[in-house]
Amino acid sequence: MPIETSGKIASHVMIARVWIDGGFGVDAGVASTVSADWVAVSLVTRNHNASASQNSPASAAARTVAGMAVRECTARDHDGGRCRAAVADGAPISLCTQHLLVAHDWIVRDVGVTDLLPSPCLACGSRTGIRYPTGWICAICEWRVGELPDGETEPARVDVVYYLRWRDRIKIGTSGNPRGRLAALPYEELLAFERGDRRLEQRRHAQFSGQRIPGSEWFRVNDELLAHVAELRVDDPWDQYHRWVSRAVALRG
Numbered sequence: 001m002p003i004e005t006s007g008k009i010a011s012h013v014m015i016a017r018v019w020i021d022g023g024f025g026v027d028a029g030v031a032s033t034v035s036a037d038w039v040a041v042s043l044v045t046r047n048h049n050a051s052a053s054q055n056s057p058a059s060a061a062a063r064t065v066a067g068m069a070v071r072e073c074t075a076r077d078h079d080g081g082r083c084r085a086a087v088a089d090g091a092p093i094s095l096c097t098q099h100l101l102v103a104h105d106w107i108v109r110d111v112g113v114t115d116l117l118p119s120p121c122l123a124c125g126s127r128t129g130i131r132y133p134t135g136w137i138c139a140i141c142e143w144r145v146g147e148l149p150d151g152e153t154e155p156a157r158v159d160v161v162y163y164l165r166w167r168d169r170i171k172i173g174t175s176g177n178p179r180g181r182l183a184a185l186p187y188e189e190l191l192a193f194e195r196g197d198r199r200l201e202q203r204r205h206a207q208f209s210g211q212r213i214p215g216s217e218w219f220r221v222n223d224e225l226l227a228h229v230a231e232l233r234v235d236d237p238w239d240q241y242h243r244w245v246s247r248a249v250a251l252r253g
Contacts, residue, residue, distance in 0.1 A: 075099040114139060121145070124156075124245040125179070140239070141246035156248035159197035160241060161204060163229050165189040169218045170225055172208070174201040178241065192232035193241050204228075 071087035073096035085096035095103065117129035121138040128139040136145035157176045164171040164187035174197060175181035182190065194200065205212065208228075211220040219225055234240050 073099055075102075112137075117145060119145075121242075123249045124242050126242040126245075128239075128242075140242040141249060156245055158195065158241065158244045158248050160244075161194040161196050161201050163191040163194070163232070165191050165221075166218075168221050169213065170221055170229070171216075171218050172201060172204050173217050174198050190237050191229045192234070193237045194232050195244055 071091075071094055073083040073085045073087055074094045075083045075096070077083075083096055083099060085098070087094050088097055088100075091100065093100075112130040112132045114128065114130055116127055117136060117138065120127055121129070121141065121143055123143040124138060124141040126138050126140040129136045129145065130139050137143065138145070159174060159176045160178050161172060161174045162178055162182065164173070164182070164185065166187045170191065171185070171187065173181070173185075176197075178193065194204075205217070208219050208222070208225050211222045211225065212218075213220065
């Protein structure tokens, strides 16, 4: 265990992980290059009953370089020796970059790191995964990357009606492979998905036929259509679609 977790140390380690993810990205395996003497480190905590000035960042261990105070890393090895490397500006706790990376890698063993999958999930098609030291799982359906879903390599088909905006027009179309279909279409924004096949698409075409551009699946923007889209909208239509696929996979057994 590279970081002691007594008292409030565990929360400090989590803070270190969040800060490292924000500044260095999620591929923070640099900790593996840290010498073995430094892998087992502990944070030096302060007496929380001390005065406010003692608890301020300025009271942390520091040295003077070119007339300026520099915060020093407070990580210690097994023998009690302190690292004393410079702490990066803005670091949430007094650890140098290498020891922040050690803390990060230790925490993500249990909580994982959310990132893009090496390839789309075979079960639901999602590109978002969670990386653990032992491998990847899909963030949507939790299928383990590298395993075939019950011997099948094709994801379940989920038909959707999609709503795309391009300038002052909205396209209403349908597809069982929306990612491939939308890649071939010009549009500025994916407004929403609605689960359904061509029969639902035809009903929507008839519903908004008064604003349809002849000979196309494009419709002029109008209040009625915008109100319908607003009822369908979610924060991320693709996450919604992946959940639908995941459920379809589960039902397929």
